[in-house]
Amino acid sequence: MSTTSSPVKSAYHVEEFRAQFPILKELVHGKPLVYFDNAATSQKPRRVIKAESTYYATINANVHRGVHTLSTKATEAQEAARETIRKHINAKHAHEIIFTSGTTASINLAATSLGQLLLEKGDEVVISGMEHHSNIVPWQLACERHGATLKVIPITESGEWDLGETPGPSTPLREARSEVFTEKTRILAISHVSNTLGTINPVKELIAQAKKQGIITVVDGAQAIPHLKVDVQDLGCDFYAFSGHKAYGPTGIGVLYGREELLEKMPPWQGGGEMIDQVNFEKSTWAKLPFKFEAGTPNIAGIIGLGEAISWMNDYDLDAMAAHELTLLARATKELLTIDGLRIIGTAKEKVGVISFVIEGVHHYDLGTLLDQQGIAVRTGHHCTQPLMDRFGVSGTTRASFACFNTMAEVDALVAATKKAVKMLR
Numbered sequence: 001m002s003t004t005s006s007p008v009k010s011a012y013h014v015e016e017f018r019a020q021f022p023i024l025k026e027l028v029h030g031k032p033l034v035y036f037d038n039a040a041t042s043q044k045p046r047r048v049i050k051a052e053s054t055y056y057a058t059i060n061a062n063v064h065r066g067v068h069t070l071s072t073k074a075t076e077a078q079e080a081a082r083e084t085i086r087k088h089i090n091a092k093h094a095h096e097i098i099f100t101s102g103t104t105a106s107i108n109l110a111a112t113s114l115g116q117l118l119l120e121k122g123d124e125v126v127i128s129g130m131e132h133h134s135n136i137v138p139w140q141l142a143c144e145r146h147g148a149t150l151k152v153i154p155i156t157e158s159g160e161w162d163l164g165e166t167p168g169p170s171t172p173l174r175e176a177r178s179e180v181f182t183e184k185t186r187i188l189a190i191s192h193v194s195n196t197l198g199t200i201n202p203v204k205e206l207i208a209q210a211k212k213q214g215i216i217t218v219v220d221g222a223q224a225i226p227h228l229k230v231d232v233q234d235l236g237c238d239f240y241a242f243s244g245h246k247a248y249g250p251t252g253i254g255v256l257y258g259r260e261e262l263l264e265k266m267p268p269w270q271g272g273g274e275m276i277d278q279v280n281f282e283k284s285t286w287a288k289l290p291f292k293f294e295a296g297t298p299n300i301a302g303i304i305g306l307g308e309a310i311s312w313m314n315d316y317d318l319d320a321m322a323a324h325e326l327t328l329l330a331r332a333t334k335e336l337l338t339i340d341g342l343r344i345i346g347t348a349k350e351k352v353g354v355i356s357f358v359i360e361g362v363h364h365y366d367l368g369t370l371l372d373q374q375g376i377a378v379r380t381g382h383h384c385t386q387p388l389m390d391r392f393g394v395s396g397t398t399r400a401s402f403a404c405f406n407t408m409a410e411v412d413a414l415v416a417a418t419k420k421a422v423k424m425l426r
């Protein structure tokens with residue numbers, strides 16, 4: 001359902017991106033909107049908005065159900081989106097792409113179904129201390145159900161995994177990580193990129209270590225998909241979860257990639273229409289993949305919108321977008337650090353364009369409110385990472401998260417408005 005042409009692959013022209021996001025013309029408190037809350041949800045380019053409305057205006061029908069023309073067209077559009085996503089993350093098969101309502105649902109699916117398949121009393125599930133609540137609580141619930149234990153990789157002062165030894169050029173990651181897993185570990189569930197710290201985690205290396213010990217690996221990719229080229233076969237993970245709305249796509253749609261062999265063995269998560277082969281009152285049998293895990297009418301418009309968002313990103317250069325965001329991060333980091341008493345939470349070497357900070361004597365809610373008065377949208381609070389806040393001894397932070405359409409002038413506006421707010425609040 002591609003509605004626009006003319007992809008740009010050459011030099012980075014931020015204005016070219018800005019022109020495609022209608023919301024950027026909005027005023028907030030009479031000021032031009034500066035949107036720095038992309039890690040919570042990104043803004044949507046016109047193409048994505050149009051793809052969703054075109055579906056409703058021209059081919060709205062239920063999928064995989066009718067023989068009529070509209071149903072066929074809707075089914076084709078949905079399955080084309082599945083193929084676009086498969087290709088984007090380099091999954092082997094389109095039926096390894098399961099549509100869910102978002103990362104949260106994807107991880108709940110994985111935790112519930114994998115838990116039932118794998119976990120027994122005394123087993124261990126390993127997560128890290130920087131996980132979003134969505135990658136903590138589903139595993140806690142699974143552990144409770146099956147008598148397993150949740151183990152947590154600690155976090156260093158710079159906001160990286162603390163695996164017992166600082167990995168350096170002469171310290172192969174494999175060796176540094178030997179104590180993370182025991183013979184009881186069954187599942188490793190880790191985020192690719194931290195939503196609060198911006199840290200890009202060396203997931204590939206840890207997955208390689210886990211695989212050697214037969215551990216099943218689940219990656220929370222919610223914050224990676226908007227910034228990094230993800231290749232699930234290269235990463236070697238068994239599962240990869242993400243949301244559409246953080247990657248220029250619609251809300252209410254997400255993906256769980258799962259390796260075919262495991263998905264085949266796993267029990268269904270939800271029951272209902274579309275996920276069955278035969279139903280009778282004694283016993284039902286399940287549809288083939290991916291439908292076994294897609295009970296009920298899917299978010300068809302969302303799926304088509306997500307396919308369009310991924311196509312849109314692929315028409316540009318994701319590396320160039322991420323590099324642009326890093327120039328904004330570098331400026332924000334340098335300038336914000338000139339503020340007396342400001343501390344950045346998350347100073348890893350490898351980061352995406354996310355900056356979290358606290359300022360002595362200034363509450364993040366007050367700062368967020370004053371920034372909003374200047375038209376600047378940032379996220380304040382614990383960012384659904386309460387254990388991580390405890391680790392750093394703070395109740396919350398102010399977080400600015402950048403996207404392809406943000407500008408240096410906007411970063412300067414953030415810095416100036418923060419300085420002004422600090423003067424008022426101290």
Ligand SMILES: Cc1ncc(COP(=O)(O)O)c(C=O)c1O
Binds near residue numbers: 195
């Ligand atoms: C790292 C991470 N994981 C999971 C989630 C949950 O995503 P959703 O609310 O789209 O289900 C988020 C959302 O902020 C996130 O940043």
